[in-house]
Amino acid sequence: HSSPGAVADAEAWERLWAQSRLVLQIKGQVLTCSLSAPCDLLAELVPCWQPVPSEPCQPLPGLKQPAGGKGPQEFEGLWPHPNLCVQVWSGGQVQLTQCLQDREYCWGALPGRPDDLLLLERGGNASLCAMERGACTPLANFTSRGAGHPGLLEQDLRQDVAVGQCQQLWHPSDGTGVVLWACPLHKYLRTHWALVWMGVLLGAACLLLLLLMKKEDMKGWLKSLRAGYGSSGE
Incomplete structure (x- = not known):
């Protein structure tokens, strides 16, 4: 006590x-x-x-x-x-x-968006890792918001840093140590959902085509059945 x-x-x-x-x-x-x-x-x-x-x-x-x-x-x-x-x-x-x-x-x-991703760089672009949930995950193993396979955005994020698409959040005044970047993810999320919807629409189109083919097959089967029934009746 x-x-x-x-x-x-x-x-x-x-x-x-x-x-x-x-x-x-x-x-x-x-x-x-x-x-x-x-x-x-x-x-x-x-x-x-x-x-x-x-x-x-x-x-x-x-x-x-x-x-x-x-x-x-x-x-x-x-x-x-x-x-x-x-x-x-x-x-x-x-x-x-x-x-x-x-x-x-x-x-x-303020510059930036709440859904930006925080990247940490140590000694050059090749060392980038994503800071999430108390850890820094190498981009080769990073999975965006739990969707997609690991490393899916690695090259895109490296390119964004290289061409200035990311906001440099912090860099040490003496030019040594780590550098922090805030990179936009919303454009990749939009692309992800666009691909999902394309997949859904493609699947629906294939299903519709399959149903139409089944319908045509059924019509042909009924015609042959009627023809066979008519010939046997004669």
């Missing part, structure tokens, strides 16, 4: 975090955040990626920084995107979360 002192301390921390507030702002193309609290707190600011609000927010590698002071803090080289959030970690737990998807930030004015 917890001691009364430990319970009181935990309740005090809960009240402290309840009185704290995290505010995100976009100035130009720079994302800043401000942590306001009744007193100085030992905490870290961790940018993360959250395409679906009901799913966990995936921390972005190499971007966390200590929360310091009451003024706005910048994440150098990090471009705003609708799927970006910032979490405040303290004591091994997430205490506060603020996302650009929240209505007050009007994410529709």
